[in-house]
Amino acid sequence: MEDESLWEQAKAETPALTDPNSAVYRLMVRLSERLNRREQKIAKLERPLSIAVDEAYERYEQEVEASNLSESSKFTYISHAHQFVRWLQGDFEPGGTLR
Numbered sequence: 001m002e003d004e005s006l007w008e009q010a011k012a013e014t015p016a017l018t019d020p021n022s023a024v025y026r027l028m029v030r031l032s033e034r035l036n037r038r039e040q041k042i043a044k045l046e047r048p049l050s051i052a053v054d055e056a057y058e059r060y061e062q063e064v065e066a067s068n069l070s071e072s073s074k075f076t077y078i079s080h081a082h083q084f085v086r087w088l089q090g091d092f093e094p095g096g097t098l099r
Contacts, residue, residue: 050089057085 016022064077086092 053085053088057081 011017014024016024017028019025060081061078064074064081067074069077083092083094087094
């Protein structure tokens, strides 16, 4: 919603954004197309990568649980790995508030 109003404001301030003959307009179209292609490539990679990370985390957790580490060490190893996985998924910010 906010992006849409920002776009409307930019169009009003810069008529070249809506003129298909302007270099600014053509550049915006090319950048938009390039961004869409990049997003499509990322989407294709995200799912398999996410599955691989989840599977690796599960194996890691099982190995830590099966180890001779103390319970507090196991907790530390697993919780830190879990935070890393959350960071990869965009659900954790180091130094931020836990959710």
